[in-house]
Amino acid sequence: MTLDIRPFDEAEIDEYHELRLALYRHDFPELPTPTREATVSTLSRHGDRLLWTARRDQRVVGKVSVLLLDDNEHLAVVDVAVLPELRRQGIGTALLDFVLPHVRDRGCTVVEGGYVKLDGPGGSWTRNRGFREVQSTILQILELGEVDRARWAVDTPEGYELVRWRGHVPDELVASYAEARRAIADAPWGESAEHPPDWTVERVRRIEVERREQGIDLRTVAAVDTHGTVVGLTEAEARPKDPTRLMQGDTVVLKAHRGHGLGVAMKAELLRWFTAEHGALEQAWTRTAAANTYMADVNHRLGFATVGRYGAVAGPIGTIGSEFRPIVGSDGGNPDCYAG
Structure with a gap:
């Protein structure tokens, strides 16, 4: 079934919010679910932020975002998320593979992601695509x-x-x-x-x-x-x-x-x-x-x-993605939380 990946459109905000709600409820039940206003707030996050959504049968089924940080031109912070009921079908891997040429064209050499539960499906998914844990954080x-x-x-x-x-x-x-x-x-x-x-x-x-x-x-x-x-x-x-x-x-x-x-x-x-x-x-x-x-x-x-408690994972571009790792595990998402 065809996966349509396109730049985020503000007309999708309600569907995008529903995606985030599903991710929080399934992957992060310990966290309060975000309000629609909080979802809108994430779209004005600091830094140079790129966002794409994935559609199947005209429905938003996943997303991938890239945050490019000041004074870190080598680094792309990437977040891949897929609706829980549609995981293990390669959607998350397709989103990761889609975004890698974009961050490479920006001059980035390392991809990093945060808020991964390393002992869960998200940990399996990232490890099997070439990522490794680089830091452990707690949310309070x-x-x-x-x-x-x-x-x-x-x-x-x-x-x-x-x-x-x-x-x-x-x-x-x-x-x-x-x-x-x-x-x-x-x-x-x-x-x-x-x-x-x-x-x-x-x-x-x-x-x-x-x-x-x-x-x-x-x-x-x-x-x-x-x-x-x-x-x-x-x-x-x-x-x-x-x-x-x-x-x-x-x-x-x-x-x-x-x-x-x-x-x-x-x-x-x-x-x-x-x-x-x-x-x-x-x-x-x-x-x-x-x-x-x-x-x-x-x-x-x-x-x-x-x-x-969550893990940050990272990998050099050229050693991550489906070309280098088998497609196993689950396509997990990350909560949109501000670091501080």
């Missing part, structure tokens, strides 16, 4: 309507001041803020081919403009030392098309200032600030490397619960 969710907010009553460590801003880093802090952002390179990256970006003042200002244009409420809490230098930061964003979910971004503390409780103090302040002004928020989501037990413990202290 905070239920804002159930948490004891006394957990967030955290004092600021002595010798530091918490400074917060919305959308625009103060000019007097932007240089040290950009410098502090580079410390994300110290986080556990496993064997992922993704390189942390080169944070500059110009990059900071460009991203601020992008978020404003998308209507995203991006907020940051920073720890500033007695010299007026940013030595730690945490950020999160609320998206207009996903009003019930707060997405945690990076949290960083410079090595010389760790061990004082700055991480928990900054995150607690950020949660108090957002929830005081966004009454529709129901959850906060964050993704953390499984090896980063310190940050996972900080999140638990604030009320987050670990809801799942």
Whole structure:
């Protein structure tokens, strides 16, 4: 039966949302199913994003997306998904084979995918197409309507001041803020081919403009030392098309200032600030490397619960796809979750 793979059309949004609902219910029952607004929000994800849908008999039966990241021209983040009842028919493999020439033409040399349950069908499918595990991550969710907010009553460590801003880093802090952002390179990256970006003042200002244009409420809490230098930061964003979910971004503390409780103090302040002004928020989501037990413990202290463990898989172009591996297993999908 013919498979018609074509670029995503906004007229398909309802069918695309139904596909995502089916994937969540079958593959990720531990996660809340996305709203239609949340699905729309994923379509405006940061970075250069390409998306195709697969149709059979005029029905959307699968999709493949590619995310191309700044400062990672060698890397394509690919997500293949197929309706659960139509798996083991080669649809997912056809989608992967379809997209490989596109990412190769973009100059990418490595394909990576995240949120794979390695002990399930998705793990079998990726292994049999030449991928291997490169990192393990955990997803943590905070239920804002159930948490004891006394957990967030955290004092600021002595010798530091918490400074917060919305959308625009103060000019007097932007240089040290950009410098502090580079410390994300110290986080556990496993064997992922993704390189942390080169944070500059110009990059900071460009991203601020992008978020404003998308209507995203991006907020940051920073720890500033007695010299007026940013030595730690945490950020999160609320998206207009996903009003019930707060997405945690990076949290960083410079090595010389760790061990004082700055991480928990900054995150607690950020949660108090957002929830005081966004009454529709129901959850906060964050993704953390499984090896980063310190940050996972900080999140638990604030009320987050670990809801799942997932693997990131990768393979060089030329060693993945049906040409190099037998077609066995199942065509699994990945949840569209923001990393943070």
